[in-house]
Each structure stands twice: as structure tokens, then as C-alpha cells.
Amino acid sequence: MPSKLGIHAIMPGETPAVIRQLLASGTRMPTVKAVVSIGWLKDVKELDHEIVTVGRFMRGNDPRINVEGPELTGDLRKSAQKVMGTLLPRWEAHRDYVDYWEIINEQDPTGADGHRQLGEFMMHCMDIANREGYHLALFSYSMGVPEWDEMKAVVETGVFGQAKVGGHAFSLHEYAEPMDCWYGEPLPGRPAYPNRGPLACRYRWWYEDFLIPRNEVIPLFLTEANVAKDLPLLSQQEWIDQMRWYDARLREDYYVVGAHLFTLGSAGSWDNYDYGKWLPALVAHAVSLKATKDPTWPQPGVTPPSAPPTPTPTPPTPTPTIPAPPAEPAAPVANQPRAAYSRHYLLLPQNATWSWIAACRHYWETFKVTIGFSADDAAYGPGLEERAVTVVNAHLWPDDLRAFFTTHYPGTKFDPIVATTPMQLEALLNQRADRGRRFG
Secondary structure, three states, X not given: OOOOEEEEEOOOOOHHHHHHHHHHOOOOOOEEEEEOOOOXXXXXXXXXXXXXXXXXXXXXXXXXXXXXXXXXXXXXXXXXXXXXXXXXXXHHHHOOOOOEEEOOOOOOOOHHHHHHHHHHHHHHHHXXXXXXXXXXXXXXXXXXXXXXXXXXXHHOOOHHHHHHHHOOEEEEEEEEOOOOOOOOOOOOOOOOOOOOOOOOOOHHHHHHHHHOOOOOOOOEEEEEEEEOOOHHHOOHHHHHHHHHHHXXXXXXXXXXXXXXXXXXXXXXXXXXXXXXXXXXXXXXXHHHOOOOOOOOOOOOOOOOOOOOOOOXXXXXXXXXXXXXXXXXXXXXXXXXXOOOEEEEEEEOOOOOOHHHHHOOHHHHHHHOOEEEOOHHHHHOOOOEEEEEEEEEOHHHOOOOHHHHHHHHOOOOEEEEEOOOOHHHHHHHHHHHHHHOOOOO
């Protein structure tokens, strides 16, 4: 299977048709990922049972539990039980056709210690998944995250050795504009290599520096990947040329299962990343590679990821293996939201003038964030499945805002940004909006 470009989709859209075209042309798609709407992966498997499938729910049965941003302080085992306990019931119906499950999404805890705790959290999640007969796609780090010393801290927990034994996989996200932006340049404090970069192929720092030397190689999925630019600003030729370049790099590494191109069928949320109109070019590219040969898994005893080892699930009993977490005291019905939702709050300094608000226009028009001046209002609220606060000039507040959110509103994603003038703020926010990335 020469091409390693697969599909990320919220709804199936043209995915089944593309799979049929590839099969009819004598090749196939390596992997498909579904988010929120998972059941259509059954159709994918029926078309081609060798396609490796990945699924992700953005929330579990209990909307009060933030599965994408778990608690990483205190008892990490209990935190893992809480997250897995609310996800497992949702996974059960899709057991037969989802090969790997992502849990969290694009977390960046503070420093090496924070990433070490994330690694330990993943180890507890794997313990649960092993007992229940599931495979996990671990970490789901965003583009440019984490740094090398944080990678080292994660690896030293033993999480990848445990993952290899249990048949789990690694998940990362990669975006760039263009895809070879800064390719060949180093990470901070590290030497430069001609075949790695801080954006595209950042995964090679993990594998070349740590996992291969430690004999802890596990399958890798790039579960989100694309050009970090509004796709309508590109021509089909510009886009497919960049995808060809990226695919060629992925095909050099035996451990890469594939990249899920974000995203086919935006479901009204990601129109600027919908590449549906260019699918014929993507199919033609895949067909052009069908006779090529790529590196295969060299380690003896390693099962290729297209047929992951399947743990024996615990037989069902009246009492679930992982009891549901104790119910939290319910807020009065009048204070509960009509439905669980996400909030991303852009917190400006309390002395900000109208020019600072005006600087946020393009960012607000792109992401429809809430703009305000209250730290409490930024993170408070029952029923939130995401609490994210982009803080402008946190150093101007009398208190440590990161500590404030950790103490009073745990689970809040803290996203600092520093700008000395409204013009500088506008430039920084516009860069994010143009890349389609809410966070820095």
C-alpha cells in the first residue's frame, strides 16, 4: 500500500466512493479516522477490512467529564478511570470495526513534569483498555508539541514499552504552510538534521532519538494533517503538490501507518479545511504509487499495524470492570445548560481599550470566541466539554492566572499570548486565524 494518505472525516461524505475507486484501480487507502459520528466506519471495514480505522468521541456518557483535557494532578489512576469509565460505554457498540481509539486531543501540559504526568495517565488508560480489549492511539499531540526535553520525560515513564506490549499506537498532528516549512531545521537546543523539522516530520525526533534506540517502536498515525492555510486560498495543484511531498516523507518510515487529512466534510465547522473538491487529484496520486515498494517492519516478532494484535476482552458481567465514577453533586436544574458545549474565551486585560477589542476582529470572525475581561467568567460554567482561555498579557494581572485557573477551574486549557500594542495583538491573532488554529 504505497500511499500513506488517508481520510479524517466527521461524516462519511465521499469516503466510501474514494475507497471503491482505489480498490477498482488496484490499490487501497491505508487508514480512515472518524470523529463523533463513528458508525460509518463499519461501512469502511465492509468495503476493505484491511483499512486501519481510528475513532474519537469528543465526550463520553457524562458530559461533565472533560475527556479531551483530563486532570493531570492528584491521583492519575483515578483520573484515567474517570475518563475511561465515561468513554467505554460509547465505544462498545463500535468494537467490531474500530481498530484504535483516541482519547484526549492536543494537550500541552506545563514543562517536562506535566508531560511526564500525561505519560503516566496514558499508562493507566492502557491498563484499562487492555482489560477491556481495546487498542488506544496515544497522546494526540498538536503541531509543534512537545519540546525535546518533554519528549524525553514522556519516554522515560515507560509508556511506549507498555504500549508495544499491549498493541497500542502513537497519535500526532502535523500541519505546516507550506508542508516543508522549516524542514531540516532543529528543535530548540538540538542539532539540525536534513530529514526532520519542527513541523512536518517532527515525529522523527520521537522515533530516531528515543523509540528506535529503546526498541519501543509502535505504529504511528498522523491523526490530523494538512496544509496550515485556508484551503480555498490554494489551487488544486498547489495542494496536491504539497500532499505528494508529505506522502513521500511518510513512505520513508516503516512505522508510519498513515496520515488522516483534516478534514473531509466539515459538518459546518471546518469549511476552510474541506478538500472534497480535490479528491480526484488525491485518488490519482494514490493510484500512481500503487506499484512502488516502501520499507517494511524490520524488527523480528513485530506484527504490522494493518493487523493489530487483539487482546481478549473481559467477558461481560452484570458489574462493569470499571465502575462509573461517583456522581458529582448536580447543580440545580435551572443552572444547567440545555446541552453540553465548548467555550473558548479570549481574556483581555481589564484596562484594555476599544482598540484592543478591534484587534480581535478577524480572530473572532474565524472562531466566534467569547471576548471579555473577567477571569471567573472565562472558565466558569457547568456542563462545559471544553474550557479554553486565551489570555492576553497575563503578566498584567495581579495574580498568577495559570495557578488561578488550575485551583478554581481545573481542566481549563491555558493559552497565553503577549502583545505590547493592539497592532501586535492583531498580527498574532490574524496569524492564528489564517492557519485555522485557535491556539498558539
